[in-house]
Amino acid sequence: MNLNINSPAYFTQQYGVDDDVYRYCQKCYEYFKDKEYSEMLKTIGICPVAAPDELYQQGKWKESTRFINYASCASIWIRINFEQYYNATSEEKITIIKDTILRAVKKTKSKGKFDYETFSRDLQNMTETQI
Numbered sequence: 611m612n613l614n615i616n617s618p619a620y621f622t623q624q625y626g627v628d629d630d631v632y633r634y635c636q637k638c639y640e641y642f643k644d645k646e647y648s649e650m651l652k653t654i655g656i657c658p659v660a661a662p663d664e665l666y667q668q669g670k671w672k673e674s675t676r677f678i679n680y681a682s683c684a685s686i687w688i689r690i691n692f693e694q695y696y697n698a699t700s701e702e703k704i705t706i707i708k709d710t711i712l713r714a715v716k717k718t719k720s721k722g723k724f725d726y727e728t729f730s731r732d733l734q735n736m737t738e739t740q741i
Contacts (some may be wrong), residue, residue, distance in 0.1 A: 612653040613642040615711060618690055620671060621660035630700035631707055634737075638711070641736045647725040648718075655684040656714045658707065660690040675717045684721075686714040708737050 617627050624732040657673040666689065676685045688710055695706055712730055719726045 611642050611645055611647060611651070613638055613711075614653070614655045615639070616655075616657045617705070618658040618660035618695065619687075619706075620665070620691070623696060625696075628700055628703055630713060631703050633705060634704045638733070638736065642732070645732065647729045648723050650681050651684060651718060651724055654715060655683070655685045656711060657685075657687045658690050658693075658710045659687060660692045660695040662692050675714075676719055677718075681721055684718045686717055688714045688717075693713075699730070708733060 615638060617632060617635070659673075661671045665671055671689065672687065673689055674687045675685070676684075678685060690706060690710055695703060698706060711733060715724065715729060716726055718724050
């Protein structure tokens with residue numbers, strides 16, 4: 611499965627990329643590329659968004675889940691609490707990203723016939739070896 615995780619939108623534009631978070635996302639991609647959790651869903655792209663609440667209230671950075679190419683690909687935009695992410699250490703940011711990945715992937719569970727429980731366990735195990 612291809613698991614593509616972007617650096618948090620808005621936050622990255624304003625404050626740059628956290629190298630530890632970037633490495634974690636790359637390791638997730640490498641770890642999951644040879645695993646399969648669904649017969650249909652082969653690619654999940656996750657774009658976390660860490661923006662101030664006032665931008666959300668203005669209707670910007672909306673959450674969405676789209677299935678493309680006969681549900682073989684999912685594109686997910688999902689919000690992160692800006693203040694929590696802004697004030698977090700790199701290790702805490704990785705935990706926030708891990709939790710965000712789980713929330714995002716859970717959105718694909720029913721449509722993609724996705725084995726969320728196994729994925730969740732694998733992500734937890736992979737994360738424990740990285741932190």
